[in-house]
Amino acid sequence: MTDVEYNLNKGISGSTISTSTEYIKVIEKNPQEENNIKASMQNSDSTINSNVQANVVEDTQTENNKKASISSDSTTNSKIEANVVEAEETQVEDDESTQIVSSEEMTKADYEKEVAAATKKLEAKAEGVTNSKISASRSTTSDSDSYNTSYKKVTTSVVKLSNGKYRVKNDVTWNIMPKNRDFDVIGVGVQPQWAGNKGSEYGKQTWKEYDYGTRKTKTGYSQYSTTRNPSYWNIDGNGFGVKMNLKNDNKVAKTGVGWVGTEVRNLNLYMYYTVGKDS
Structure with a gap:
């Protein structure tokens, strides 16, 4: 616990009176692989290239223009069954290359099963690159050539x-990393009859990273x-x-080295x- 967080607590x-958990799978396009495909197409016959490119390169969805705020999002909204708040978590990727194809909620059992399988696959892939001493560039996501799953x-x-107040908290754990990592926005929206106490807010990001050396x-x-970090916060009556x-x-x-x-x-x-x- 940091000094800032210690002073707040x-x-x-306190005691938890309500909690809700969602398990979410996010599928996004791999822009780097698409660029490689397009470059390859441009070097082939122009007639074939135009036909294939129309099928491969077409963008079906972008998330670039999502507003980074505490707005209602039906896909990720987490409603707490208590009369204090309605809470939500919204992922916003500001990178122009980000293209989220789908985001779906899963059962806990299915989530844990897929995460375990994806983790095993990624660790094997990473170890293989190191042991084989080959040059390869792949992200730590569960991915195909054109799509990544996090x-x-x-x-x-x-x-x-x-002290009689209520603390509302949003906690997000990425078990399998997203390909495009820019900004993630998390927040909790309160019902109209409640108001947040300015000065009580705190946020933290922690990570574990593996050193190949x-x-x-x-x-x-x-x-x-x-x-x-005042510019990173959005604080209003909602x-x-x-x-x-x-x-x-x-x-x-x-x-000759690997990762x-x-x-x-x-x-x-x-x-x-x-x-x-x-109180």
Whole structure:
């Protein structure tokens, strides 16, 4: 716990009165692979190229223009069965190359099964690159050439604090990394009769990254507060939200060596703030 978070929680206890968890699979296009396909097409017969390109390159959906705010999103909205808040988590990718094809909610059992299978596959692929000492560039997502599949767990909770207030929290864990990592926006919207307490907000991103040189995993974090990062927060009468710049890999594949650098294998983001008055 950082000093900022410690001071926000000093002398306060609480008990969870409501919680809700969603298990989400996100499928997005791999823009790099599409660019490779287009380049290959341009070098082939122009007549064949135009016919194939029309089928391969057509964009079916983009997420670039999504507004980074605490707006209602029917796909990711997490409604808590309590009379305090209606909470939501919205992923926003600002990178122009991001193209989310689908986002679907799964059962916990199916989610855990697919995440376990994807993790095993990715670890085998990463180990294979290292052991074979080949030069290859693949992301740590469960992917085909043109599509990437990532998995995240979203939990929203309401905690009744000892000072009579309520703390609303949104927690997001990326178990399988998204291909395009830019900004992720998470937030909790409150019902009209409640108002958030400015100064009670806090956000944090933690990660685990694997070092191919030492073959060890290390952890790191970034914290977000309105005093340190005011431009990252959206605070109004409808609720609070914060955008976080997702941690990226820092690796390259070198011929005769394999992977060099670090690879992010787990991301966790959370934010919270309080509503209500002191008792």
